[in-house]
Amino acid sequence: MEPAGEKAGEDDRVRVTPQMLKAHSGEFALDSILLLRLRGLGLVDLGCLGECLGLEWLDLSGNVLTQLGPLACLHQLAVLNLADNRLSGLEPLAACESLQRLNVAGNLLATPGQLQCLAGLPDLQDLRLRDPLARLSNPLCATPTYGTAVLKLLPRLKVIDGQRVNGRGSDFYQLCQDLDSSLGPSSPSPNVAPAATVHPWVDPGYWETWPSRSSSILEEACRQFQATLQECHDLDRQAQDLLGQAQCVLSSKDAPSSFVF
Known part of the structure; x- marks a missing residue:
């Protein structure tokens, strides 16, 4: 027979308890928790999670959840990651009126109609249903x-x-949709219109900012940010080179001129 302490620990891994929430957040009061990561814990029951009334950011990815009932109480929740679970419905999220970003890649959602419950969320702008990098x-x-x-x-x-599907930058999305349609089995003779000119989302130099007042923490953060930004610039140059090579290859094979890179 397993010791009582080990049995309790096993239960904690599958059901959210106040002890688990306090251990992962460092907070003593559940309604004081603003950010919470409960990734890959084998959770099957959200338990008392609905008591975290101030929660704004929540990561529940990599569990085995099938029900989201307690989340209906989280009216301040803005960012929610439910990737890699076993969800076939999202109805409780209809009450999360502050939700802005939602990741449900890697679940069991079979039809767009199962997303109807999200239609009343006024601030929902970012939805992920598929993540190719994570194979979800x-x-x-x-x-x-x-x-x-x-x-x-x-x-x-x-x-x-x-x-991007709305606003500046959405032309690229439409081009991808057109390409997908043209390459599908139902469209053997593609006739895709060229994409409109896509403009940057921000003005040149927007990211090259520096703190206006001296602070070692801010300066270090900016240094790290600048290093990351430089990596992005390098990757962008590499991507442009690869796209140019691909365009040359396609041109040499008399590829349709409507495929604009």
């Missing part, structure tokens, strides 16, 4: 036009699966 998806993503169906259902969305 949903059954509904098997349809090439799922993005269009989701956007029709949730017209307030600005980003789907990391791609």
